[in-house]
Amino acid sequence: MTDQIAENYVKLQERVFLAAQRSGRDPNSITLLGVTKFQDVDAIRCAYRAGIRSFGENRVQEALSKYQDSFRQEMPGIHLDMVGNLQKNKINKILAGFDGIQSIGSLGMLCAILDRAAPREKPFRLFLELHTGEESKSGFPTVEDLLKGVEYYLEKWESAKWLSASFPLVGLMTMAPFTQDIQMRRQSFRSLKRAFGKISNECTIESFKELSMGMSMDFETAVEEGSTIIRIGTALFGARNA
Numbered sequence: 189m190t191d192q193i194a195e196n197y198v199k200l201q202e203r204v205f206l207a208a209q210r211s212g213r214d215p216n217s218i219t220l221l222g223v224t225k226f227q228d229v230d231a232i233r234c235a236y237r238a239g240i241r242s243f244g245e246n247r248v249q250e251a252l253s254k255y256q257d258s259f260r261q262e263m264p265g266i267h268l269d270m271v272g273n274l275q276k277n278k279i280n281k282i283l284a285g286f287d288g289i290q291s292i293g294s295l296g297m298l299c300a301i302l303d304r305a306a307p308r309e310k311p312f313r314l315f316l317e318l319h320t321g322e323e324s325k326s327g328f329p330t331v332e333d334l335l336k337g338v339e340y341y342l343e344k345w346e347s348a349k350w351l352s353a354s355f356p357l358v359g360l361m362t363m364a365p366f367t368q369d370i371q372m373r374r375q376s377f378r379s380l381k382r383a384f385g386k387i388s389n390e391c392t393i394e395s396f397k398e399l400s401m402g403m404s405m406d407f408e409t410a411v412e413e414g415s416t417i418i419r420i421g422t423a424l425f426g427a428r429n430a
Contacts, residue, residue: 192426193231193234193235193238193424193425194234194237194238196423196424196425196426197220197235197238197239197240197424200220200407200420200423200424201215201220203407203408204218204220204407204408204411204418206408207407207408207409207411207412208411210412211411211412211413211414213411213414217416218411218415218416218417218418219242219416219417219418220240220242220418220420220424221242221243221244221269221271221400221417221418221419221420222235222240222242222243222244222420222421222424222425223243223244223245223246223271223403223419223420223421223424224243224244224245224254224421224425225245225246225247225250225272225421225428226250226428227421227425227428228254229254229259231425232254232263233262233263235424235425236263236266240424241265241266241267242266242267242269242417243255243266243267243268243269244268244269244270244271244290244419245268245269245270245271245272245286246270246271246272246273247272248270248275248278248281248282248285251268251270251285251286252281252285255268255285267287267288268285268286268287268288269286269287269288269289269290269313269315270282270286270288270289270290270291271290271291271361271419272291273291273293273326274289274291274292274293274297274326276297276300279300279301279304280304283301283304283305283312286312287310287312287313288312288313288314288315288358289301289312289313289314289315290315290317290361290400290419291315291317291326291327291361292314292315292316292317292337293316293317293319293326293327293328294326294328295328295333295336295337295340298314298316298337298340298341299340301314301355302340302341302344302351302355305348305351305354305355306354307350307353307354308354308355311353311354311355311356312354312355313355313356313358314341314355314356314357314358315357315358315359315360315361315398315400316328316334316337316338316357316359316360316361317360317361317362317363318331318334318360318361318362318379318380318383319362320362320363320364320365320375320376320377320379320380321362321363321364321365321366321376325363325365327362327363331382331383331386331387334360334383334387335386335387335390335391338357338387338391338393339391341357341393342391342393352393352394352395356395357393357395357396358395358396358397358398359384359396359397359398359399359400359416359417360380360383360384360387360398360399360400361380361399361400361401362376362377362379362380362400362401363403364376364377364401364402364403364406364410370406370409373406373409373410374409374412374413376401377401377402377409377410377413377414377415378413380399380401381399381413381414384399384414397416398416398417399414399415399416399417400415400416400417400418400419401413401415401417401418402415402418402419403418403419403420403421404420404421404422404423404424405423407420407423
């Protein structure tokens with residue numbers, strides 16, 4: 189397993205390098221986040237030994253059962269993001285067991301998270317998710333709705349200056365439509381990039397630098413369109429065993 193995951197990681201790095209080269213980007217500006225849904229702790233260890241430090245999980249209970257304190261102490265420097273659908277009744281567990289949330293898809297969810305926020309030593313990174321794909325997917329429905337979320341965050345920051353250090357708003361995330369049509373996926377990524385540009389122009393947030401877009405089947409296109417974080421599961425770990 190160790191050799192296969194390490195080999196997959198090298199191949200992924202090569203593909204990221206070429207995609208970055210095609211678009212005139214620095215490949216070192218792109219982070220590969222390993223999505224460990226349905227992967228066991230041995231697979232996570234292998235990914236860590238291969239050089240991966242950023243991980244993502246879709247399910248709270250599964251994540252907490254794997255990324256326990258004793259396990260995380262084996263792997264100094266790792267960062268764990270929640271990348272799946274959120275439930276308000278799980279927010280406290282996410283704040284305690286994760287290092288960030290990439291899938292904040294509504295103003296109500298953002299409010300619920302910030303209502304529970306308190307000063308902390310290690311920053312807990314926040315991403316807002318824009319809906320650019322299928323109707324069944326989550327996310328803020330429009331750029332205007334995203335802006336309302338950003339404005340709400342800034343209003344909270346005005347009354348709690350510690351917020352930018354403890355809960356920085358770092359960027360945007362999207363899931364492209366599940367289709368073989370790569371142009372549809374490319375349009376999804378371009379929509380997120382335009383939203384990022386609009387927010388950056390209208391709001392001053394020093395931490396706002398990340399675009400999380402692209403998965404195993406389309407990450408090269410995402411890199412070409414400006415992604416700074418690609419979320420990779422199958423192409424790194426192999427097929428999942430549910």
